[in-house]
Amino acid sequence: MFVQQLITGLSVGSIYALMAVGYSLIYSLLNFTNFAHSASVLIGAYAGYYYITLVVDNPITAALCSLVLGAILAALIERITYQPLLDKGARRIYLLIAGLGISIIGENLIVVLIDGRFHAYKTALSSMPVSIFGASIGVIDLIILLASAVALLLVQFLIQKTKVGLAIRGAAFDLTTASIMGINVRRLILIVFIIAGSLAGLSGVFLGIKYTAYPTMGNLTNKAFISAVVGGLGSLPGAVVGALILGVLETMISAYVSSAMRNLFAYALLIVILLIRPWGLMGKSMEDKA
Amino acid sequence: MSCAASLSVEHLTKQFGGVVALNDVTFEVKPGEIHGLIGPNGAGKTTLFNLITGIYRPTEGDLKLNGQSLVGKESHEAANMGIARTFQNIRLFGELSVYQNLITACQKHLSYSLLDGFLRTAKYRQQEREIAELTERTLKQIGLWDLREQMAGNLPYGQQRRVEIARALVTDPQLLLLDEPAAGMNEEETGKLSEFIRSIQEQYPVTILIIDHHMDVIMSICDRITVFNFGSLLAEGTPEEIQTNEAVIEAYLGSE
Amino acid sequence: MLSYWTGVATLTGIYLIATLGVSILVGFTGLFSLGHAGFMAIGAYGTALAVKMLHLPFYAAILVGILASMLAGALIGKATLRLKGDYFVIATLAIGECTKLLIENIPSITGGARGLADIPRKTNFFVVWTILVIVVVLLHRFLNAKHGRGCVAVREEELAAKSIGIDTTRTKMLSLLISCALCGMAGGLLAGYMGYLYPIMFTMAKSNELTMTVILGGAGSLTGTILAGLVLIPLPEYLRIESAEEWRMVLYGVLVVIVVVFKPSGLMGNKEFTVSGLLRRLKKWFSKEKRNGEKGAGERG
Numbered sequence: 001m002f003v004q005q006l007i008t009g010l011s012v013g014s015i016y017a018l019m020a021v022g023y024s025l026i027y028s029l030l031n032f033t034n035f036a037h038s039a040s041v042l043i044g045a046y047a048g049y050y051y052i053t054l055v056v057d058n059p060i061t062a063a064l065c066s067l068v069l070g071a072i073l074a075a076l077i078e079r080i081t082y083q084p085l086l087d088k089g090a091r092r093i094y095l096l097i098a099g100l101g102i103s104i105i106g107e108n109l110i111v112v113l114i115d116g117r118f119h120a121y122k123t124a125l126s127s128m129p130v131s132i133f134g135a136s137i138g139v140i141d142l143i144i145l146l147a148s149a150v151a152l153l154l155v156q157f158l159i160q161k162t163k164v165g166l167a168i169r170g171a172a173f174d175l176t177t178a179s180i181m182g183i184n185v186r187r188l189i190l191i192v193f194i195i196a197g198s199l200a201g202l203s204g205v206f207l208g209i210k211y212t213a214y215p216t217m218g219n220l221t222n223k224a225f226i227s228a229v230v231g232g233l234g235s236l237p238g239a240v241v242g243a244l245i246l247g248v249l250e251t252m253i254s255a256y257v258s259s260a261m262r263n264l265f266a267y268a269l270l271i272v273i274l275l276i277r278p279w280g281l282m283g284k285s286m287e288d289k290a
Numbered sequence: 291m292s293c294a295a296s297l298s299v300e301h302l303t304k305q306f307g308g309v310v311a312l313n314d315v316t317f318e319v320k321p322g323e324i325h326g327l328i329g330p331n332g333a334g335k336t337t338l339f340n341l342i343t344g345i346y347r348p349t350e351g352d353l354k355l356n357g358q359s360l361v362g363k364e365s366h367e368a369a370n371m372g373i374a375r376t377f378q379n380i381r382l383f384g385e386l387s388v389y390q391n392l393i394t395a396c397q398k399h400l401s402y403s404l405l406d407g408f409l410r411t412a413k414y415r416q417q418e419r420e421i422a423e424l425t426e427r428t429l430k431q432i433g434l435w436d437l438r439e440q441m442a443g444n445l446p447y448g449q450q451r452r453v454e455i456a457r458a459l460v461t462d463p464q465l466l467l468l469d470e471p472a473a474g475m476n477e478e479e480t481g482k483l484s485e486f487i488r489s490i491q492e493q494y495p496v497t498i499l500i501i502d503h504h505m506d507v508i509m510s511i512c513d514r515i516t517v518f519n520f521g522s523l524l525a526e527g528t529p530e531e532i533q534t535n536e537a538v539i540e541a542y543l544g545s546e
Numbered sequence: 547m548l549s550y551w552t553g554v555a556t557l558t559g560i561y562l563i564a565t566l567g568v569s570i571l572v573g574f575t576g577l578f579s580l581g582h583a584g585f586m587a588i589g590a591y592g593t594a595l596a597v598k599m600l601h602l603p604f605y606a607a608i609l610v611g612i613l614a615s616m617l618a619g620a621l622i623g624k625a626t627l628r629l630k631g632d633y634f635v636i637a638t639l640a641i642g643e644c645t646k647l648l649i650e651n652i653p654s655i656t657g658g659a660r661g662l663a664d665i666p667r668k669t670n671f672f673v674v675w676t677i678l679v680i681v682v683v684l685l686h687r688f689l690n691a692k693h694g695r696g697c698v699a700v701r702e703e704e705l706a707a708k709s710i711g712i713d714t715t716r717t718k719m720l721s722l723l724i725s726c727a728l729c730g731m732a733g734g735l736l737a738g739y740m741g742y743l744y745p746i747m748f749t750m751a752k753s754n755e756l757t758m759t760v761i762l763g764g765a766g767s768l769t770g771t772i773l774a775g776l777v778l779i780p781l782p783e784y785l786r787i788e789s790a791e792e793w794r795m796v797l798y799g800v801l802v803v804i805v806v807v808f809k810p811s812g813l814m815g816n817k818e819f820t821v822s823g824l825l826r827r828l829k830k831w832f833s834k835e836k837r838n839g840e841k842g843a844g845e846r847g
Contacts, residue, residue: 027632031631032632033632033635033636081803081806081807084807085806085807090806091576093572093576093577093578093765094806096632097578097757097758097806098802098803098806098807100580100754100757100758100802101758101798101799101800101801101802101803101806102799102803103799104751104758104795104798104799104802105795105796105800105803107795108792108793108796108799109796111792112793112796116792219750222643225639226636226640229633229636233631233633234631260650260651261651263647264644264648264651267640267643267644267647268644270636270637270640271622271625271637271640271644274622274626274633274636274637274640275621275625278625278626278629278633
């Protein structure tokens with residue numbers, strides 16, 4: 001029972017991590033919360049649903065399709081909305097507002113163009129159990145966990161070992177200096193949005209398989225914000241750790257206390273962290289950052 | 291009206307992580323003088339301003355305004371003690387008019403409460419009248435009165451600098467910190483600026499500490515000059531002394 | 547029919563009070579909020595419970611609601627306003643969702659998702675609009691005094707605000723408390739007008755709507771907020787088509803993005819609408835027309 005919950009929790013946490021890493025990546029570079037992140041999650045979830053329903057019941061190609069669509073959408077949003085604002089040197093609050101506007105458009109367009117109902121993925125995988133250590137574990141949880149780990153390791157490799165990654169790390173440290181040093185900052189920002197968007201699209205498909213696809217599922221990105229703060233805002237490893245902790249704790253709460261308490265617990269955890277340790281588990285204390 | 295303040299910098303050190311931005315700096319600024327700070331980029335001049343105005347905390351050492359320590363004071367507390375400043379990259383209230391920029395800066399002269407503001411009591415009306423007069427007087431003295439309705443962010447660069455200095459002046463400072471006021475100006479403009487800074491010192495009882503790379507400005511207006519190099523004090527003296535100081539010449543010739 | 551439109555006007559007035567609260571925080575102080583429906587909920591349920599359980603008279607109960615809302619605001623403000631970064635925004639999100647979930651999960655007190663009914667109906671059109679007018683006058687005075695100017699300075703350039711002696715953390719807190727008080731009051735009035743409350747009245751979508759009305763009206767203009775509120779809040783009442791609510795939100799979203807990208811100052815910018823200002827504009831416009839006319843006539847001649 002416990003092992004089963006732990007695996008489920010880790011699988012939920014790894015989906016949160018996909019969203020949280022993308023969110024933190026953008027945050028660490030541009031210092032603002034990308035509320036439009038939810039649009040990529042949504043398109044990922046619905047693309048996956050239609051792919052599996054209408055094309056073929058193959059979660060791997062479905063996930064790839066969602067990943068690409070999530071990335072394209074994020075790139076479009078960046079080019080159409082954020083880029084002009086960043087070029088103008090607009091205040092941060094306008095970036096937040098624009099993102100909020102986009103997330104609202106996304107959510108309501110789905111209702112208007114498709115419908116407001118829940119769409120369960122018609123895949124054979126979602127109810128298939130497998131027995132490990134005597135515990136019955138959903139195959140889908142294992143797949144999600146594995147696929148997320150692979151995706152996150154790829155991002156880790158990209159950031160730590162490639163030239164682009166080096167530029168991203170440099171720009172996250174100091175955007176102005178990076179642009180002075182001849183790094184094409186506009187292109188870099190686009191790349192970061194594409195990475196974040198593909199992770200979000202992937203998370204969308206996993207959320208869809210696990211919980212169904214529905215118009216307000218973009219609000220699940222709130223869990224990514226919580227994970228990021230718990231782990232330390234702007235820190236990528238922090239985002240992963242925060243997401244896994246949140247996923248496991250949430251699952252345990254809904255298994256052993258009450259499933260109604262699940263979300264309440266998540267938000268309460270956020271408030272507690274903000275009160276006692278706002279820089280999070282892995283973040284540094286924020287003094288002297290003038 | 292307040293009077294010009296003295297500033298003493300005592301064994302001041304500031305480190306960021308392992309990087310030493312200022313290293314054991316000691317010097318004195320006398321009341322009423324115009325004191326120049328020069329040195330190559332990264333020598334720690336703006337860091338010193340940020341330490342004086344409470345944006346950074348010193349790692350070691352002390353800063354005293356009229357003998358009173360500034361260490362541990364928040365930015366707004368330093369401002370209320372009589373320190374005003376301008377910024378290297380101008381920081382005006384861009385979407386407000388020139389007049390609003392100045393009237394907003396009169397916070398210090400307003401002691402009425404929130405309730406006084408809601409009820410528009412006699413106290414509110416009197417203090418508001420006073421700051422309106424102060425703002426008008428300052429704008430006229432600095433020659434910005436005709437621009438008072440203009441949005442500050444839309445003004446040409448040179449005018450923005452003047453507005454920023456005017457905004458600092460309405461706070462009735464004892465110590466005024468000017469961070470590269472002549473940056474980006476041509477020769478004619480810097481000439482005007484030098485005159486302008488001199489006129490401030492004649493009209494207001496204030497000590498001025500100025501950072502700039504324009505040697506003509508610094509040499510023509512400063513009473514004393516302190517030279518920084520790599521976070522340390524290199525030399526100190528009158529403009530004549532600095533111009534003939536061998537260490538300074540070597541540092542400047544060596545670096546360029 | 548008349549009573550129907552009085553009802554619409556009363557609700558518009560109530561939501562306008564909340565929108566003005568958000569305007570002080572978002573429009574004038576430049577702090578973004580995603581959870582102000584939560585503060586409305588705290589005010590609404592605080593008022594309703596104070597009436598039903600403590601048997602307080604309605605207007606004393608509203609005070610309880612306002613104070614409860616301010617207390618919640620103070621809590622997250624204390625934790626996050628001194629921090630750099632988006633902590634405050636995320637905290638408002640948390641308080642908004644937390645409030646709704648708490649209400650849903652303690653049905654013994656709040657009635658849960660099934661709602662809280664039988665609240666004495668003590669407000670009406672006149673009360674709401676009288677309060678609204680007083681609020682507008684007080685906010686106008688606030689913005690033309692020391693503390694209000696401090697808020698605008700924080701929005702415009704925080705470091706400069708500090709350099710002229712403004713305690714920015716305190717100023718932000720003040721702005722937050724005012725906005726919480728107004729949202730709390732709007733919540734209390736809503737409880738006293740409707741006679742019943744449901745948690746779904748206070749969703750994140752409602753919070754977003756409050757913020758977007760402010761942005762569309764012009765961040766930094768009271769009259770802009772009021773005009774936008776008067777047009778946008780009763781909008782669903784004119785538009786009675788299928789999925790009007792969703793189309794309205796799509797429209798809001800698109801408008802907000804367009805406004806932010808092309809005209810960040812919104813409908814009114816930071817200008818206030820005044821009669822003399824309008825006359826001046828008209829005069830300018832007419833003289834231009836006349837000149838164009840003359841020019842056109844001259845060319846023809």
